Amino acid sequence: MKIGILQTGHVAEELIPDNGNYPEIFARFLDSQGLEFDNYAVVDGDFPGGPDAADGWLITGSKFGAYEDLPWIAPLEDLIREIYATDRPMIGVCFGHQIIAQALGGRVEKFSGGWSVGAQAYQLNGENVTLNAWHQDQVVERPADATVVSSTAFCENAALVYGDKVFTIQPHPEIDRAYLQGLLDVRAPGVVPEPLRQDAMDQLDTPTDSARLADMFALFFKEKRIA
Template identity: 35%
Template sequence: MARITIIETGQVPTKYRERHGSFPDMFQRMVRAEDPSAMVEVVSIPNGDALPDPDKVEAVLITGAAAGVYDGLDWIAPLEDFVRRAYANKTPMVGVCFGHQLIAQALGGTVRKSENGWGIGRHVYRVQPDNGVVDGEEVAIAASHQDQVIEAPRDAHTILSSDFTPHAGLLYANGTTLSVQPHPEFDVDFAQVCCELRDGKAPDDVVATAKASLAQPLDSGKLGGAITRFLTRR
């Protein structure tokens, strides 16, 4: 039975948490949809939890956050050290959005605000053929970000890409580390919330297009299932 440690790096705004849950709640739903027997534990950085010993975790999932990985917050460098140790140990590890960027930065990549602006709503990504993790030619997933991995680490192979987000999915050379920019844990309702939260921050046409895009289906279950299998395989 797999035991996944979810490291919560950011929190759903309080007014939405009762209806949608926390980010770890969303990931638990995603994981259990694929593997009902999976055990999940949560380490919450915003709640003051200490990082676990990277030598003692079985699998790790790092969530999204409103923070930027380059913000210099006091918890970011220790989390980067944790990532490097887990990577060296070949511990199954996945990062999503902020987690994707944090792993990339920790392992030698470059992250910054993209000139492409806000990526919100339903985004479609090309899938690298025969990557061994994600099947098919493309996946449509909800996104919510400004920052991007601009340069992938040397050890990373890009398996999901779009014109808007060239390095949207990275599979690392150790074979046990995977990260994605979009959010397979989001359902359509919460993806709409993320669009609404950009009212007045992103251009009006970008927000309107993003909201309308969510009328089309998402492949959240497909990518979420692939991530779960990646974390729980032995």
């Protein structure tokens, strides 16, 4: 099964030698799932010819906001709506979660409650899972077609499903310990409040359920369900 990765950002240059860019990170995260990948760096204007260029689609995270006036945002929203109108499954992570919601009638904004960084506890579709988070923006109004499958006191719309078409999640199951430490060392200073950064550093060794999410992603791609 061929998955088209819609790349909406770039890993910080200092972190690429040890981690790769977003397509490599996601390919590693889903390495054991029997999937093939094509990458489209939509952040740089590289778009597929249409929804039929892949069997399923995955939209990555990004340092940008879904609400920003950037030249690739509107075309990406158009593509999302085109994919949604087909029978191809689509998954969004963090920015991907947000831009899909925005494209389908929801609203995204910079959350007044601030940042969520590092290991966080979620109940996802009835399962208790721990995943790494890295976000300030949130989906504050979900589209009419979206159903909440994870919600926390901090993040009301932490994961959404849209029937058998779309599965999106706010945290980052693809972020492993090494990459998280790199983000905390390189990107967090001066951006993330220092107490939150330090708390995330203190929890770097917290086990996460990324492998469970990789299974869930693959199940959705192959069977269009999460359980």
